[in-house]
Amino acid sequence: MAGWSVRDIPDQSGRNAVVTGANSGLGYVTARELARKGARVLLACRSETRGRAAVEQLRGEVPDGDVQLGLLDLGELASVREFAGSLPYERLDLLVNNAGVMALPYGTTADGFETQFGVNHLGHFALTGLLLPALLAATEGRPADGHPASGPDGARVVTVSSMVHLLGNIDPHDLNSERRYRRWTAYGRSKTANLLFTHELARRLAAAGSDLVAAAAHPGYAATNLQTAGPRAEGRRVAERLMALGNRVIAQSAEAGALPALYAATAPGVRPDSFTGPSLAMWRGAPAPSRRASWTLDDRAGERLWSASEQLTGVFYDALKA
Secondary structure (H helix, E strand, C coil), X not given: CCCCCHHHCCCCCCCEEEEECCCCHHHHHHHHHHHHCCCEEEEEECCHHHHHHHHHHHHHHCCCCEEEEEECCCCCHHHHHHHHHCCCCCCCCEEEECCCCCCCCCCECCCCCEHHHHHHHHHHHHHHHHHHHHHHHCCCCCCCXXXXXXXXXXXXXXXXXXXXXXXXXCCCCCCCCCCCCCHHHXXXXXXXXXXXXXHHHHHHHHHCCCCCEEEEECCCCECCCHHXXXXXXXXXXXXXXXXXXXXXXXXXXXXXXXXXXXXXXXXXXXXXXXXXXXXXXXXXXXXXXXXXXXXXXXXXXXXXXXXXXXXXXXXXXXXXXX
C-alpha cells in the first residue's frame, strides 16, 4: 500500500461502476480514474446541468472513456428508487457511495429526515439496497463478453466516511437530531452511520456467503466544495472565506483525497469492513489503514441502525435473507 497512486489501479475493463456525487471534487476524480482504467461509469448527480458539464469535462480528459449521466437526489427517496430502477447495467461491479453534505444549518430532506443523516446515510443505505441484486449478479460467473464479472476480487461497495466520525457516536433515540442540533456533531454522527452501515453490511454479506465486499474510506482533509457550502448557506461570509483559505493552504487536493476510495474500490485483497484513509495522521498522504472509533465496530449498534434504516426508508435487503 505504501506510495499507492492512480498508476497502481488495476485494469477495470469490463466493470460497471456507479459513483454518487460525481459532478465535482472527490466523486469526479474517482469517476475519471475508473473510466481512465476502462470501467463503464455512471455519474450519479443531483443537478442535471452540473452533471452534464462533468460528463463533457470527463470525456475531454478521457476521450475513450465510457461514461454517462444518471440523475440522483439522495435527499429524496423517490429519486433514489427512480435512479435504481433505470440502472443501465444488468450487473454492477462497483458502487462508490461518495456524495454527501457537511455541517449545514438544520434542515430536512424531502422525506422529513435531518439533512445530513438523510443524505449521507439513509440515501446511500436505500441506494445500496435497491442496487443489491445488480451487485450480487456481478459476483456470479462471467458475462457474455468474456470479461471477468467483477475483476479478480469481486464486486464492491465503497462508502466514503470521514475522520470527523470521531466526534461522536450516533444517538439511537435521536437519529434525526430533533432534540438538539449542532451541525458538526450531526455531520460526525452521519459519518459514524456510514461506518456502522459498512460494518453491518459486511457482516450480513459474510453470513449470506456472498463474495461482495463492503469497505469504507475517507479523504482526510481534501479541498472540495463541502467545506464552504454550510457557511455559504447561512450567509456566514467570514467562515466561508476561512474555509476557502484552509482549502488552499492546508488541505490536500481532490486528486489526493480520492485515492483512499479508489484504493478501496480497486486494489487487490481489500478486506471487508476495512477503513482506508490518508497515511499521515488521517490528514493527507498515500492510502493506508485508518484509525476507527470502537463504536463503529459495535454489532448491536449496527443491527439497531440497520433496522431503523429499513423502517425509515422502506428498503429491505431481501436478497441477504435466508
